[in-house]
Amino acid sequence: MASTPEDKQRKENLAGIGCARKRKEDPRFIQGKGHYVDDIKLPDMVYGALVRSPYAHARIKGINKDAALALPGVLTVLTADDLKPLKLHWMPTLAGDVQAVLADEKVCFQQQEVAMVIATDRYIAADAVELVEVDYEELPALVDPHQAMVDDAPVIREDLVGKDEAGQGKRIHDNHIFSWEVGDKSKTDATFKKAAVTVKEEMLNQRVHPCPLETCGCVASFDKVNGHLTVHITSQAPHIVRTVVSMLSGIAESKVRIISPDIGGGFGNKVGIYPGYVVAIVASIVLGQPVKWIESRIENLSSTAFARDYHMVGELAADKNGLIQAMRVNVLADHGAFNSHAQPTKWPAGLFSICTGSYDIPVAYARVDGVYTNKAPGGVAYRCSFRVTEAVYVIERMIDVLAKKLAIDPAEIRRRNFIKADQFPYQSALGWSYDSGNYPAALDKVLEAVDYEGLRKEQAEKRARGELMGIGLSTFTEIVGAGPSKACDVLGVGMFESCEIRVHPTGSVIARIGTISQGQGHQTTYAQIIASELGIPSDQIQIEEGDTDTVPYGLGTYGSRSTPVGGAAAATAARKIRDKARKIAAHLLDVSEQDLEWDIDRFRVEGAPDQVKTMKDIAWAAYNNVPDGLEMGLESVNYYDPPNFTFPFGAYLCVVDIDKYTGETKVRRFYALDDCGTRINPMIIEGQIHGGLTEAFAVAMEQQLVFDESGSIHGNSLMDYFLPTFVETPVWETDYTVTPSPHHPLGAKGVAESPHVGGIPCFSNAVNDAFSHLDIKHINMPHSAFRVWKTIHAQGLDKRT
Amino acid sequence: MAKKHISFTLNRQNIDVLVEPRELLIHVIREQLQKTGSHIGCETSHCGACTLDLNGQSVKACTVLAVQAEGGEVLTVEGLLQNDKLHPLQEAFMQEHGLQCGFCTPGMLMRAYRFLQENPQPTEAEIRSGMAGNLCRCTGYQNIIKAVQTAAKNMASA
Numbered sequence: 005m006a007s008t009p010e011d012k013q014r015k016e017n018l019a020g021i022g023c024a025r026k027r028k029e030d031p032r033f034i035q036g037k038g039h040y041v042d043d044i045k046l047p048d049m050v051y052g053a054l055v056r057s058p059y060a061h062a063r064i065k066g067i068n069k070d071a072a073l074a075l076p077g078v079l080t081v082l083t084a085d086d087l088k089p090l091k092l093h094w095m096p097t098l099a100g101d102v103q104a105v106l107a108d109e110k111v112c113f114q115q116q117e118v119a120m121v122i123a124t125d126r127y128i129a130a131d132a133v134e135l136v137e138v139d140y141e142e143l144p145a146l147v148d149p150h151q152a153m154v155d156d157a158p159v160i161r162e163d164l165v166g167k168d169e170a171g172q173g174k175r176i177h178d179n180h181i182f183s184w185e186v187g188d189k190s191k192t193d194a195t196f197k198k199a200a201v202t203v204k205e206e207m208l209n210q211r212v213h214p215c216p217l218e219t220c221g222c223v224a225s226f227d228k229v230n231g232h233l234t235v236h237i238t239s240q241a242p243h244i245v246r247t248v249v250s251m252l253s254g255i256a257e258s259k260v261r262i263i264s265p266d267i268g269g270g271f272g273n274k275v276g277i278y279p280g281y282v283v284a285i286v287a288s289i290v291l292g293q294p295v296k297w298i299e300s301r302i303e304n305l306s307s308t309a310f311a312r313d314y315h316m317v318g319e320l321a322a323d324k325n326g327l328i329q330a331m332r333v334n335v336l337a338d339h340g341a342f343n344s345h346a347q348p349t350k351w352p353a354g355l356f357s358i359c360t361g362s363y364d365i366p367v368a369y370a371r372v373d374g375v376y377t378n379k380a381p382g383g384v385a386y387r388c389s390f391r392v393t394e395a396v397y398v399i400e401r402m403i404d405v406l407a408k409k410l411a412i413d414p415a416e417i418r419r420r421n422f423i424k425a426d427q428f429p430y431q432s433a434l435g436w437s438y439d440s441g442n443y444p445a446a447l448d449k450v451l452e453a454v455d456y457e458g459l460r461k462e463q464a465e466k467r468a469r470g471e472l473m474g475i476g477l478s479t480f481t482e483i484v485g486a487g488p489s490k491a492c493d494v495l496g497v498g499m500f501e502s503c504e505i506r507v508h509p510t511g512s513v514i515a516r517i518g519t520i521s522q523g524q525g526h527q528t529t530y531a532q533i534i535a536s537e538l539g540i541p542s543d544q545i546q547i548e549e550g551d552t553d554t555v556p557y558g559l560g561t562y563g564s565r566s567t568p569v570g571g572a573a574a575a576t577a578a579r580k581i582r583d584k585a586r587k588i589a590a591h592l593l594d595v596s597e598q599d600l601e602w603d604i605d606r607f608r609v610e611g612a613p614d615q616v617k618t619m620k621d622i623a624w625a626a627y628n629n630v631p632d633g634l635e636m637g638l639e640s641v642n643y644y645d646p647p648n649f650t651f652p653f654g655a656y657l658c659v660v661d662i663d664k665y666t667g668e669t670k671v672r673r674f675y676a677l678d679d680c681g682t683r684i685n686p687m688i689i690e691g692q693i694h695g696g697l698t699e700a701f702a703v704a705m706e707q708q709l710v711f712d713e714s715g716s717i718h719g720n721s722l723m724d725y726f727l728p729t730f731v732e733t734p735v736w737e738t739d740y741t742v743t744p745s746p747h748h749p750l751g752a753k754g755v756a757e758s759p760h761v762g763g764i765p766c767f768s769n770a771v772n773d774a775f776s777h778l779d780i781k782h783i784n785m786p787h788s789a790f791r792v793w794k795t796i797h798a799q800g801l802d803k804r805t
Numbered sequence: 806m807a808k809k810h811i812s813f814t815l816n817r818q819n820i821d822v823l824v825e826p827r828e829l830l831i832h833v834i835r836e837q838l839q840k841t842g843s844h845i846g847c848e849t850s851h852c853g854a855c856t857l858d859l860n861g862q863s864v865k866a867c868t869v870l871a872v873q874a875e876g877g878e879v880l881t882v883e884g885l886l887q888n889d890k891l892h893p894l895q896e897a898f899m900q901e902h903g904l905q906c907g908f909c910t911p912g913m914l915m916r917a918y919r920f921l922q923e924n925p926q927p928t929e930a931e932i933r934s935g936m937a938g939n940l941c942r943c944t945g946y947q948n949i950i951k952a953v954q955t956a957a958k959n960m961a962s963a
Binding site for chain 2: 031038269301687690691721730
């Protein structure tokens with residue numbers, strides 16, 4: 005049927021999929037009416053503050069609480085000895101290891117949690133922290149992961165001595181956590197042996213921190229009368245918190261309520277369960293009062309989950325035309341003092357095996373070894389799917405290294421190696437089935453938009469004048485939307501996502517989804533999905549997340565899983581409602597279901613365009629006039645177990661100019677083309693890309709958690725830890741292609757992490773490219789002015805003539 | 806610690822409050838006076854989430870003592886709404902998608918509110934330097950700049 009202006013109007017009225025709808029969450033945020041965890045104030049609430057270790061590695065010889073307890077207003081001081089009778093001084097991690105809740109006889113990283121003071125006021129709690137006397141005997145610290153497995157390395161985890169397993173396979177040294185390998189090693193080795201060209205580089209994805217603007221915190225409130233525990237918490241995965249808290253505390257899961265209120269950014273930092281949360285909960289149970297614990301910025305940067313710290317050796321084997329024949333990667337992963345990285349349980353290196361990227365590489369092998377060091381635990385996905393940033397970095401850098409060796413243009417070598425559009429679904433050498441893609445089209449669109457040839461010409465001219473200009477490319481493929489429950493679980497819970505939809509008699513809707521927004525605009529986009537599926541305007545659809553008492557079990561928001569999995573659950577739940585609505589419509593119109601066709605917001609009888617029942621009519625009828633044998637009401641629940649991951653991709657290009665006297669890098673242009681399949685809200689997508697690129701810029705150029713030889717962390721406040729301001733942040737240009745995912749109900753793939761994952765190698769490639777005419781194969785991140793200047797200076801490029 | 810009695814106006818209302826001399830203005834506003842729009846992101850005056858207007862200047866309330874507000878005029882994000890009407894900056898932030906998680910937004914709005922009085926018709930470069938004390942982790946700033954420009958335009962034509 006041809007679309008009339010009236011049809012178009014009806015469609016627009018829905019403000020559904022594809023509409024740049026303004027955000028529903030904004031009115032409260034712009035008026036200061038957001039509801040973040042530190043805004044919560046409960047009657048009788050008291051404050052917790054943590055005593056933390058000044059040493060990276062030390063034995064605790066004694067703790068004296070007397071002075072702290074004597075301070076008026078201090079209610080209690082909890083240490084590991086107080087938690088022991090409850091068996092809560094250690095807790096399981098998501099990675100199968102255990103982590104000290106409060107240091108048990110020794111500390112293993114600087115700023116480790118040693119005791120918690122509870123006081124009536126946050127100032128008194130802070131005073132009392134200073135009054136807790138801890139007697140330490142300092143031990144030699146292990147900081148460099150490359151020294152973790154030498155014979156006389158200090159043993160960090162005495163609790164694991166003699167155990168040949170720490171939850172993720174066999175250990176070969178006291179400081180070893182796991183070895184994980186994938187691919188065909190012998191075939192890969194054989195291909196390398198006979199290859200015409202091979203390249204090999206060591207490269208580091210330095211230790212960084214997601215650093216959301218709001219730190220982590222909670223308000224734990226135990227009601228002694230009815231045995232109910234309520235925890236308001238900055239969690240990206242509230243249901244997982246509920247399950248873990250129930251397992252740890254012995255309180256029935258039905259009596260534990262976890263509420264994630266508005267969250268001031270997460271970026272992976274708020275996936276894990278931290279000691280502060282556990283002690284606050286214990287304190288609330290002990291005292292029978294609500295306990296608030298909020299991290300300071302220094303605590304956040306020093307102790308809650310860091311990201312990366314992947315020390316990689318990448319290798320490619322190719323023929324003389326640059327066609328890649330094999331890839332080999334060996335990684336040493338620094339997991340800190342406890343293995344509490346947040347990955348699906350079976351994947352100790354996450355989805356690192358996406359490291360063959362967008363290229364048709366016939367054979368590959370990757371191995372990752374995790375080790376303990378005297379640093380904070382973690383290894384979370386910082387605005388990326390699990391270890392995907394590291395994987396994409398190694399392939400996107402290595403392909404440039406290969407291009408340089410063969411004197412092939414970086415765009416051309418990519419084109420030669422791309423998986424072709426007709427190869428999808430594509431089976432990668434390391435076991436993934438890529439859903440869909442069109443990589444050459446994306447790259448060509450970008451090259452044309454920026455006049456790539458012109459840029460290369462300009463670069464050649466500048467080089468002739470002794471100026472430094474770099475052009476970086478990144479043609480990445482991500483793997484997101486974890487994930488199929490047969491492959492992915494967290495502590496045994498499959499990584500499905502859930503949605504419950506209720507259509508009220510008057511036609512408005514409430515939908516509850518197991519994910520949790522941290523700025524992604526779920527209240528806006530999920531409503532658009534349901535609007536298009538149900539034919540009810542998105543303004544009449546209320547979205548609720550984050551309260552485990554009302555929302556069906558979900559795995560939360562991280563790893564770009566909200567649209568791929570939560571969005572699919574929403575669409576599928578809505579389709580169940582539409583199926584029932586069809587039955588009701590047939591009953592009301594006295595025709596058979598087969599005679600009806602769906603038309604934007606109504607069913608109509610085929611061939612009789614005036615015979616219609618709108619969704620609003622049907623909603624009313626669902627509560628008073630349904631066909632025999634059908635239940636009253638109009639609601640549904642869907643637990644969506646995705647058949648596969650989704651594979652968003654993109655082509656990015658970055659142009660930098662480097663000042664050869666100061667080493668300062670100016671990003672002149674950044675052009676980002678993303679393909680996330682079907683686009684739900686273009687305005688929100690663009691906003692996510694701007695933000696992700698800014699975080700990528702931060703990581704590539706400046707961010708790093710630095711430690712000295714004693715394991716002291718340097719730069720753990722915003723004085724030193726780089727967050728880009730208005731001034732440094734480049735201008736972003738965005739573009740897109742649309743290649744829907746064939747297995748997703750809407751064809752959507754997820755987008756928020758692509759700019760971070762694809763952006764980092766793009767910046768790094770641009771800086772490296774500025775030196776590609778010299779005998780320099782690879783420069784590690786971060787590309788700070790000082791580090792870039794050191795490269796320039798070593799080459800003598802800054803000599804004034 | 807002996808408490809001190811202080812008076813100031815908060816969002817055009819007279820306030821009398823007892824504070825410890827060491828108490829920070831941000832804590833008094835958020836906890837005693839329960840205006841939780843201004844946030845705490847770093848406690849070292851780097852992030853600007855606590856930015857508010859004190860006596861016609863942008864200040865970071867995490868490093869201002871409450872006693873310093875004695876006799877002063879304080880405006881927070883809760884005071885931007887007047888007669889149930891949103892400030893043009895609030896409208897523009899929604900219009901241009903100048904916020905995501907919303908945590909930095911009150912501080913951003915308050916800095917922009919003062920900045921546009923200092924410079925009613927700023928260029929992009931002037932916005933970038935004039936707002937550089939406020940950090941955002943979500944937006945990459947581009948849409949915040951657009952929002953400030955839109956607000957400036959709307960305020961000029963109002």
